[in-house]
Amino acid sequence: MPAFGLRVPSEISSTATIQWYPGHMARAMRHIGDAVRLVDVVVEAIDARVPRSGANPALRRMIGRRRHVVILTRSDLADPAATRAWIASFAARGLTALAVNAREPHVVARLGSLLRVEGKATARAMVVGIPNAGKSTIVNALIKRTAAKTERRxxxxxxxxxxxxxASVELMDTPGVLVPKIATKAAQWKLAAVGAIPPERYDPEEVSRCVARWASERGLRGVPSVENFVKERGFVRRGGKVDAHNAAQSYLRAFEQAKFGRVSLELADDAEAT
Ligand SMILES: Nc1nc2c(ncn2[C@@H]2O[C@H](COP(=O)(O)OP(=O)(O)OP(=O)(O)O)[C@@H](O)[C@H]2O)c(=O)[nH]1
Ligand SMILES: [Mg+2]
Structure with a gap:
């Protein structure tokens, strides 16, 4: 018990803050800031399931008035209607947005023509975005070989x-960068759920409960409660005790791979603060 018998209310102590801003991100931000002055086009990779909290406002400020193309990655995992609405919403703000499965090179090839700059022998482009958004996958798809390292983390x-x-386009891959402080709880669990934050930075039990509660509030019947998922998958250990941590990790993996259906966590016309 803390001094003077003060107790932290359970709802506060149970919702730990999720943050991740390692040294390499601060460094990368400086390098991107220097390099952005040399480029003609900036490709911003954003996970189609979180177009709002998956965008880094500091990167947007750096892009400034340069040619800016938004690539909504993982469109194969997002709700297609939601993605269409996001593309319209970007267009209304004067931004070109394409939704892709970045793992399909022929789809990404459509982007190639947007990178050329008339009258310039060599145009320079850079791909930016938050961690795990699919930046290196886009680079590989564009140059048609596995040159940049990609991984599911x-x-x-x-x-x-x-x-x-x-001959006419050079392309820069960059490290994923988050903001130093992710402002809201909703953005924190959503970024964890789409894999932008490494698992050691959050409690999977808590994030899985956030996903399940959010889906239930929106009547998304394909997304089970964590309890039902545990029952269906038979996560009961000998002695009847559930390995809640392991079950929560599996739940999040299933969500991440769209096993519960193609779910977008943010909608273009949703006023919900992130
Ligand atoms: N299903 C699906 N998976 C994708 C898509 N784009 C990327 N991935 C996968 O997502 C994972 C992360 O992709 P990367 O290209 O390494 O992401 P990144 O943005 O370069 O990540 P960092 O370098 O860590 O910031 C890899 O396992 C990719 O295969 C997509 O459009 N659909
Ligand atoms: Mg990468």
Missing amino acids: AGVTMRTQWFRLS
């Missing part, structure tokens, strides 16, 4: 790196 690319896409 956040924080894989640690340094900026130039690649030659063609």
